[in-house]
Structures are given as C-alpha cells and as structure tokens.
Amino acid sequence: MDLISKARHFIASHYPRKHLLAVSALGILLTGVALYPEQNARGDRLNDADSLVNADFPNQINTSPDSLDPVTASTNSAANTPDLENATPDSTLPQxxxxxxxxxxxxxxxxxxxxxxxxxxxxxxxxxxxxxxxxxxxxxxxxxxxxxxxxxxxxxxxxxxxxxxxxxxxxxxxxxxxxxxIEPEVRQVQKHGQIAASLFLAADQAEIPAGVIMEMADIFGGVIDFLLDPREGDQFSLIYEEKYLNDERVGTGEIIGAQFINRGREYLALRYQNEAGQVGYFSPAGESMQRAFLRNPLDVFRISSNFNPNRRHPVLNTIRAHKGTDYAAPTGTPIRATADGTVTWAARNGSFGNLVVIKHHGAFETKYAHLNAYANGVKKGSRIQQGQIIGYVGSTGSATGPHLHYEFLINGVHKNPRTVVDQLPQVVSLEEAEMERFRSSTMPIIEQFAQANPRQPLLTMASQ
The missing domain is CATH 3.10.450.350 (Nuclear Transport Factor 2; Chain: A,)
Structure with a gap:
C-alpha cells in the first residue's frame, strides 16, 4: 500500500464522515479569504498606477497591438492628439x-x-x-x-x-x-496727535505707524530737537499716503505735509517736487526744512553727558574736558551722519574705540566714537549723505557702557554740538522765480490742515 492509500485508510478509520466534510468546507473558505486580499490589493495598485499615468498623460496615443496597423495607428493618433486650443482646466493637473x-x-x-x-x-x-x-x-x-x-x-x-x-x-x-x-491703491489720510508722555506714545495712540513718525522727526530734524524741545501738550498733524491691496493696508507712502506745534510755535513742512523732479520739504515761505546739520545723530537715546570743558572723566577720575555729547542708547542702535561729507577715518582709535570721522563742506568735521560696528560700505574715502547710517552704538574703547560720543569741530576747534547747529545756515531755499509754482502746488495742503484745525491759525506766507 502506497503512502497516500495509507493516509486515506488512517483518516477513514479515526474520523467520522461528517467531520471530514466540515473540515474540507472550512479549508476551502479559509483559502478563499487568504487569496482575496492579495488579489484585491494588487488590483488597487494597478488601478493607482493607471490613474497616475492618465493624470500625467490624459490624452495618450493608443499603443495597443491594433495600433501597429498603419491605417488604424493614423486614425488613433488623430483621435488622441491633445487639443491645446480647446483644452479645459483639469483638477488633476499640478497647482x-x-x-x-x-x-x-x-x-x-x-x-x-x-x-x-x-x-x-x-x-x-x-x-x-x-x-x-x-x-x-x-x-x-x-x-x-x-x-x-x-x-x-x-x-x-x-x-x-x-x-x-x-x-x-x-x-x-x-x-x-x-x-x-503690483500697483496698490494709494489713499491719503490725515491724523493728529498730542504729546502727553512722549512723541512715539502719542503717535501710537493716534494709530500713526512708527515709520511715519520717524520720517516726520527726520523732516523736522534741523529745526526741532526731539530730545529736549517737545513738551506735554505739544500737537502734531500729518497728511501722508497709505497703500492698500484688496482693501487691506500693506504699507505707507510719502508724507505730503507735516505740522508740529512746539511750545506754541508752529512749524509747517510741505512736500514739493520741482520741475526737475527733485523732492524736498519746505516751509510756506519756501525755506528748506533741511539744515546743513541734523541736531542729533540718533533717533532713540538719552543724553548721558553734555559738552563740558570741566568734566571729571568717569574712567580716569581726573578733570578732563568733555569735547562732545554722549548719547546713551542700546548696543546696535543705528547712527546717522548729521550732514553730507567724506569719511576721513573709519578704524580703531585708542580710547575712542571704533571711530568714524567725517569731513564736511567748508571747515566742518564730526566724529562718532565707541561704535560696535561700521555700516556696510563705510570706509575711508566713502561719500556720505545726511541721515545715512554710518555705524551702530557700542562700548568699544574707554566706555563704561553702550553710548555714542559725538563731536563737532569748526576749523579744528571743538564746539558744543547742541548749540552750534543754530549758528549754521540752511541748505537751500527756493528761488523767487519758482515761488509761484511752489505756492500753487502746496496751497491745497495748507488748506487741508486749516480745515482740520480751525482753531489753530496756520503759518501764512509772510509769517516766517
């Protein structure tokens, strides 16, 4: 008896026929369940692959065996070539x-x-x-x-x-x-503020962006000392541009006009572009708001030490003239050149630490000491414009903390930086021949300020 016959004889002798039928049925069922997922998964993978091909090539030319026949292939090609002119957007294409x-x-x-x-x-x-x-x-x-x-x-x-x-x-x-x-929609706005604690807090309360109020400080930088001059109750008004995209504010533009009332005295700055395309800010009398020198080389600071020929040196503890003004400010605060000029020194210099010296037109010279770093491109021989960033506040050299030491010299003689500016001439005033065009261009700005502040008399053409 062979092996298979022996197995059949053993099963028939030890298991009833009903049991055998049940086991057989169960085996068939389990085999079917085991095979079904594999076939289904394979089918899904093939379907996915087909969908990827069709997504990438939605108008494939038929490549079935029938298409090898010249006539059939030509017909199929014409039928399946993409119609680019009449194509419609397909959601399956990349976005x-x-x-x-x-x-x-x-x-x-x-x-x-x-x-x-x-x-x-x-x-x-x-x-x-x-x-x-x-x-x-x-x-x-x-x-x-x-x-x-x-x-x-x-x-x-x-x-x-x-x-x-x-x-x-x-x-x-x-x-x-x-x-x-992208060209935005430009809207002109006018806002007002009154100083209670500080200029920047008043601007924030008036919802004037910090960049705009800083620009206003630059415009008046030659006539107002924003460290010492502003007082509680001082007022200011601004007409400036705001940029909008889909009704959302995305930035600011030019200041059209600025008014500042300091201790009862009014200052008015009007934006004017001449026929040559040059832009500046002028008083109603046509005098430039830009002076030969800015009053301060920093925007955010406090004076820690004034010009004093008899000051006791904080490090050496000896009486030594303090030939400039110290402005305490955080490390990294930008430092601006107070006038146009040429850099004659931009390197380490003993107790001054990192020092920048600028020679200006005429007999004027300014020094900026204890810098943490120089601005890009600032080196000996560099041409500098008024208001340009030349370096950053630090504590290099003989300094007890981060600050800027600023000196002002005329013909090599040190002057008090805080008072000498008043003795210097303005940069430019408009020629008489241009005044008629200037008045015509700026009168609407003056009238706009007057309408917004009817109780506050504005400067007239002859009041300055």
Missing part, C-alpha cells in the same frame, strides 16, 4: 504650492518640503543676479512653487512684500527672472 518663510526656515528645507532636490535649488539660486534675493529672505516672505512633474520646478514666485517680488520661469536647465510689481 501652485505656497509656503511662507518662518523664523529658522532654510531654502533647502522648503524645497525638500515640496519634493525638489538640492540640484534644483542650485539651478535657481545660480540662474541670475536677481536670484540673489533668495539669499535675503525674511520671515513673512512668500514662495510659490509650480511643479508639473515630480522633482521638476517649472516656476518659482518669490514675494518679498505684498507689492514686490520676482517670478523665475524654467528655460531648459536655467531660469529666467521677471520682476513682479
């Missing part, structure tokens, strides 16, 4: 992927997030001079990626502000840069 730059983000991580390799990043960054903008991204900047095939970037849109950016479009293995400039 823009938008990312917003956050603190700590890197370009490589953002490219990786949308499935792009380091090679693709390298191509974009090195495609043009405009692509350098990708090395200067800040939190809040927006990047939009258009990817038609996995790993291939067709276009990259970089918005550095709501109104400006670049579009990088793929051309073979490089990218072409096109500037994006």
């Amino acid at each position: 823009w992927s938008d990312l917003t730059v956050s603190s700590g983000d890197t370009l490589s991580a953002m490219f990786s997030e949308v499935g792009l390799s380091a090679t693709e990043l390298y191509r974009v960054v090195n495609s043009s001079e405009e692509a350098n903008i990708l090395n200067r991204l800040y939190p809040g900047n927006e990047l939009s990626f258009h990817i038609s095939e996995p790993g291939q970037l067709d276009a990259l849109k970089v918005m550095t502000s709501p109104l400006e950016g670049f579009l990088f479009t793929r051309l073979d293995d490089t990218y072409e840069a096109t500037p994006i400039v």
